[in-house]
Amino acid sequence: MTEKNSELDQATLRLTVGACASLYIFVVASLSTSDFATYVPIMWYMTFFFSVAIPLRMAIKRWPGHFFLRRLFAMTLDYVSLAFALIVGGEGALPLYAAVLWVTLGNGMRFGTRYLMIATLIALATLVAIFLLTPFWRGQPFLFLTLIVTTIVVPAYAHILLTRTRIASEEAIAANQEKSRFLAQASHDLRQPIHSIGLFTACLRDARLGREELRLVDNIDRSLHIVSQLFRSILDIYTLDNGQLEPQAEPVNLGALLQDVVKQNTEAARWAGVELRLRPCRHWVQVNAGLLATMVQNLVSNTLKYASGQPVLIGVRPKGDGLAIVIYDKGRGIAAEHLPEVFKEFYRVRHVRDKDVEGLGLGLSIVKRISHLINLDIRLDSRLGKGTRAMIQGLEMIAPRTPVDRPVAAQNRLQGLRVCLVEDDSNVLMATSALLEKWGCVVETHSDGVGVTSDCDIIIADFDLGTKVSGAECIAAIREQRGWEVPAMIMTGHEIERIRHALHHMNISILAKPVRPPELRATLLELTKHFAWRV
Template sequence: MTEKNSELDQATLRLTVSTCASLYILVVALLPSSTFATYVPILWYIAFFISVAIPLRMAIKRWPGHFVLRRLFAMAHDYAGISFALVVGGEGALPVYAALLWVTLGNGMRFGSRYLAAATLIALSMLVMIYLLTPFWRGQPYMFVMLIVTTIVVPAYAHILLKRTRIASEEAIAANQEKSRFLAQASHDLRQPIHSIGLFTACLRDARLGREELKLVDNIDRSLHTVSQLFRSILDIYTLDNGKLEPQSEPIHLGGLLQGVVKQNTEAARWAGVELRLRPCPHWVNTNPGLLTTMVQNLVSNTLKYASGQPVLMGVRRKGNGLAIVIYDKGRGIAPEHLPEVFREFYRVRHARDKDVEGLGLGLSIVKRISHLINLDIQLDSKPGKGTRATIQGLEAVAPRTMVDSPASVQSRLQGLRVCLVEDDSNVLMATSALLEKWGCEVETHCDGEGVTSECDIIIADFDLGTKISGSECIAAIREHRGWQVPAMIMTGHEIERIRHELIHMNISILAKPVRPPELRATLLDLTKNLRSTKTR
């Protein structure tokens, strides 16, 4: 975001006011009670004033910045023109005094209290000079005193307001920075236990448990899924409000992205009694995969909440010159009066005898805001009692890339896969290691990334490993030692878009904690697809 050029705005307003002043003087000069010749010098001076103001504005636009001498010259130029009009025009030029106040306040409001003080002193000096040079003003001492008092009082009050505004702004900035630091730290600290609980639950599900125990594990997993969804919604809103999100587009296989969303929601769909159906999609698009996944995930979560017990169909179709993702459900639908409001934060459609549907009412708000961020359009069409259709349109189709192997052939690659796991949180390290071993991987664990060497096939590391070394630096060191680009992924509790932007050149897959086991497994499988070809290069 570019910084606002206040001096350029002042220069533009200077030309506007001088043009208005010339029109006013011309009207006064043409009045029957006026002598036209009296105002001719003023009109000529305004023409000269504008001839200087135009190149001054051009110079400000060409060389923006804080140049004290240029600002002082502009102020002197303004006051000289106003003074000439008041001296020559006499009583008829009295309204031009408003321009003097404008110059004084304008410089103070745009450039700060020091310029306000300087402008006030110059204005008072000009008024004294006008009084001494003009018989009309010497004959109006009380009016002149009023102008002097106004020139002092108005800027003085403006200075008080400026000071209060500056203090309030500084306090607001400090509070916002403190809030950002707190949320960033709380985000990281809260992600870790949620992440580890999810992995431990996945390990328990694969253990030899009885029916009752598995039911308990299922309930734990369901509650954890709800917490994760709420947590991610709050963090998404915080990230969007922060205004630091700079989405990067890349070619992605749309069918694979949607298949990933379906896999991540398999358990949630089972709990809701929903059959998630996905039509095969061969298309590739150019977009930000993380943000598009968040949009689709939030829409799918809504269907699981409000269309439980009904089938949900997801697919892709052509629309105009692009592609659109369409999600159909056969839920109870949304009444027409609610449709314009559903994208507002915390807005939830409630029905009589409605059960307490989980959520904060942030999902669709996040979808709408992300759609603006990545230049997509989201539409909802709904009929009460028949269902809802959500459409994400505006996706740009690109040429297909090489397709991945079949799920069965890729799945077999996890057996015997050597994984180097680097994580400084002992619970996360234990849970991730146990889950990977249940999937058939051979896991080598490290709680510190410093000095790690490994003959692994894949590296999994936390981004924040303490003060000595980061996860990306650990991966880079292992790759340098091995002499080839070992496939790697980072799981982080920090802002994922910031980390992705920092590591864009390192070819590292990045997942945001808390990571669901299906998401971890899918990413791990994806990293194995080019493992052999990477080794041979």
């Protein structure tokens, strides 16, 4: 985000006020034809003033920054110009005193109390010089005293306001930092149990349970899925409000990204009685993959809530100079009067039996915010009783990347796979290990990343392993020990975009907790391709 250039704003306002003062002097001189010659020197001086002020603004724009001498020169130019006009113009130039206050308060408000004090002292010296050099002012001692008192009292009051504002701002910043630290820690701590419950539930599903028990497990899994979605929505809003997200665009296989989203929503679609239909797509685009996937995920989640029992079509079509992701559903639709409002936070269109629809009304708000962040457009068209069409527009199409051909492994590529699992949360460690073993993996577990050695095929690590070593450092150490780039995955409860940006050079798959078992399995299968290729 570009920092505001207050000095440039002050320079622009200097030219504006100078133009107004010149116009005032010209009008006064025109109305007082007998004294017209009195104001001619002021007009010539204003020409000189603009010949200095315009290049000064250009220099400020060309070389922004805090230069004390430049600011002092600008203030001196302002006060000297006003002093000349007030001395030469006498009584007719008296309204220009307002500009003296403007220069004093303007510098203080834009640059702080230090400059306010300097400007006030220069203003007082300017008024004293005007009093000594002008007969009119010497004949008006009480008027002069009034202006002196005004020049002291107004900046003094502004100083008090600036001090209070600075203190309040510092307190607000400190409170916001505390909130950020709390939310960051709370998000990590809350993700862990949700993540482990999901993995334990997947283990139960694979056990020999009766029909009634499987139905209970299914209900638990569904409730957990809803909690995970709400939790992710709240954290997405926090991350976007935090303003620290700097998305990096990368080449993305659009078809593969949409396939991943469909796979992640398979169970939720089954619960909603929705058939997700994905049209194949071979296009590649330049975009931030994680944020685009979040947009599509939230739109698909919306269709599962409000178009239950109906098919949903997901596809890609040309739109203008780029591509658009289109999601069609045959749900209840949205009335025209609600369409402008649905992207607002917590806004939900009320229908009969709405208590059966889970959510906080944050999904579309997140989609809208992300669209602004990565320069995409989101459009929603809907007709009551007919369905809704959501479009993500503005995707920049690029040349396809050539995939690396690798031999296809056996049907069950996870059977016998040696996994090094590093996780400092005991419940998550137990749940992940149990699920991997259910899938046929051979798992060695470690509760921290210090001194880990392994002859594994794949590494799975938490990012935050305490104060001594991170998951990324643990993976790097194992790779160095083995002498080759062992396929690796990090599961993290921290902001995934920040982690992805920090580790973009390490070729590590990164998943955000809570991780759904199908998502974990799909990522593992993808990593086994890398292992099979090397073998």
